Amino acid sequence: MRTLAPDVSARNESDGVRIHHEVWGEVGSGRDRTVLLLPTWTIVHKRLWKAQVPYLSRHLRVLTYDGPGNGGSDRPLDPAAYDHDQQVRHAVRVLDASGTDRAVVVAFSQGCTWALELAAFHPERVRGVVLIGAAVPLTDGHAVRVAEGDPSGLPPSRVPLVEQDPDEHWAKYDPGYWREHHEDFCWFFFGRCFPEPHSTKQVEDCVGWALETTPEVLAAEALARRPSRELVEGWCRSLTAPVLALHGDEDLISPPSRGRRIAELTGGEYVELVGSGHVPQARDPVRVNLLVAEFAARCFAADG
Numbered sequence: 001m002r003t004l005a006p007d008v009s010a011r012n013e014s015d016g017v018r019i020h021h022e023v024w025g026e027v028g029s030g031r032d033r034t035v036l037l038l039p040t041w042t043i044v045h046k047r048l049w050k051a052q053v054p055y056l057s058r059h060l061r062v063l064t065y066d067g068p069g070n071g072g073s074d075r076p077l078d079p080a081a082y083d084h085d086q087q088v089r090h091a092v093r094v095l096d097a098s099g100t101d102r103a104v105v106v107a108f109s110q111g112c113t114w115a116l117e118l119a120a121f122h123p124e125r126v127r128g129v130v131l132i133g134a135a136v137p138l139t140d141g142h143a144v145r146v147a148e149g150d151p152s153g154l155p156p157s158r159v160p161l162v163e164q165d166p167d168e169h170w171a172k173y174d175p176g177y178w179r180e181h182h183e184d185f186c187w188f189f190f191g192r193c194f195p196e197p198h199s200t201k202q203v204e205d206c207v208g209w210a211l212e213t214t215p216e217v218l219a220a221e222a223l224a225r226r227p228s229r230e231l232v233e234g235w236c237r238s239l240t241a242p243v244l245a246l247h248g249d250e251d252l253i254s255p256p257s258r259g260r261r262i263a264e265l266t267g268g269e270y271v272e273l274v275g276s277g278h279v280p281q282a283r284d285p286v287r288v289n290l291l292v293a294e295f296a297a298r299c300f301a302a303d304g
Contacts, residue, residue, distance in 0.1 A: 003054045011072060014093035017081055020072030021094045022046070024053060025061030033300050034061040035292070036103040038091060040111040042082065042221050043186070044209045045071030048108070051285035052292070059293055063103065065094045067111075069221055070213040077216055082224035087114045088121070095125055104296040106130040108281065109254065112262075113227060120235035128242045128299035130292055131262055133278045135254040137229045138236075138261040142252065175222055178215035186210040192252045193278040202282045236265035242302075243268025244295045246288065248276030269295075 006022035013019075025034070035056055037049045046064040056062050066073040067090060068081050080086065091114060095103065104127045107115035112134035119126040171177070172185045190206040227235075243266040247259030256272055263270035271291060273280045281288045 003050070004057065008098070009072075010097065012093065012097040014090045015081075015086065017068045017076055017090070018074045019065055019068065019090050019094060021063065021065035021098055023061065023063050023098055024057035033296075034063055034100050034103040035296055036091070036095065036100070036105045037062065037064045038105060038107040038111040038115055039065060039067035040107070040109045042067055042069030042213060042217060043189070044206055045073075045212065047071070047209060048206070048279075049281070052106075052281055052289055055285075055289045056293060056296075060296060061100075063094065063098050063100060065090075069217045070209070075213060075217050077220045079220050079223035079225075082221040084113055084117060084225060084227050086224075087111075088117045091118050092122060092125065101125070102127050104128040104130065104299050106132070106292055107134075108132045109135040109278065112136050113232065116232060116235045116239070116262075117227070119241050120238050123240050126241045127303060128244070128295060129239070129268075130244045130246065130295055131259065132246045132281055132288070133248060133251055133254055134245060134258050134262055136232050136258055136262070137227070138232055138265070139255065139257040142255055175215070175219035178218055182215045183207070183211060194283060195250050195252055195277040196275065196283050199277075199283060202279065205282075206279075233265060236262060239266050242295075242299060244291065245270045246273060246280065246291060247271075248273045248278060248280050250276060251278045253278040 004024065006024055008023035011018045011020045037052060039046060040048065045066045049064055053062055067087060069075050102125055105115045105118060112131040113136050115129050115131060119129050169188050172188050178185050186207045190203045193206065194202050243262065245259040245262045245268060247256040249256055249272050260270050262268065273284060273287065276284050
């Protein structure tokens with residue numbers, strides 16, 4: 001059950017793919033005080049932001065949408081539909097379709113790449129950028145030990161607890177394994193996303209959202225084009241909008257060094273969230289919401 005129903009729910013075509021977006025805020029008002037909550041990896045949809053929408057919409061106009069592959073959007077099996085350039089075009093299409101001239105863009109994990117590209121190539125549409133748990137190729141990732149051999153031979157764990165899934169189980173991050181053990185991979189992956197104690201509800205939510213798409217969609221997305229480190233560094237250096245990078249110090253998916261590097265390259269602010277894993281907006285929503293709202297208020301005030 002939703003805490004707050006959207007004022008607008010619509011589906012529009014973007015380069016042959018129907019993209020579903022929702023808006024909280026009166027139609028035609030508050031367009032200059034909009035926060036755009038970007039999608040992330042297609043394994044989840046826009047309900048990932050469910051702890052942000054009720055609070056932020058009390059103060060700002062809030063816009064969310066499902067990227068291709070999950071939620072209310074189409075589920076194409078062409079990898080090109082998930083290319084990073086295509087994801088940015090989807091974002092621009094949603095801004096246009098919702099009548100949004102400019103927005104403070106909030107992104108999470110893989111979506112941070114799209115936010116950086118959007119701000120670099122469409123600066124007139126972006127007032128500021130918040131990047132949470134950025135999974136961008138600016139530093140090396142975590143070193144993990146992956147079992148040799150056929151990953152599909154790993155035993156399903158079915159247990160959403162990080163301590164019961166060793167590093168070797170990163171071998172499950174493989175389209176072949178997804179096709180045979182989709183749900184088990186989801187339990188493993190989201191267990192890694194939430195190392196904080198008492199995260200059962202968040203893990204269960206994410207697994208449920210992941211099961212709304214298919215392993216075939218995830219396999220197609222895995223073949224999409226992704227930018228190089230040099231390209232992302234160039235985007236960061238070119239940004240004119242203010243940047244806030246938030247990163248949990250216990251993030252097991254993407255190391256905090258990436259958030260620090262973004263702040264260094266953009267001249268932005270870095271806040272490390274002590275005790276948080278990869279998805280602090282779900283496990284520490286009050287702190288994240290306050291940081292996002294305060295940052296947005298500064299961006300709007302700076303533009304008069």
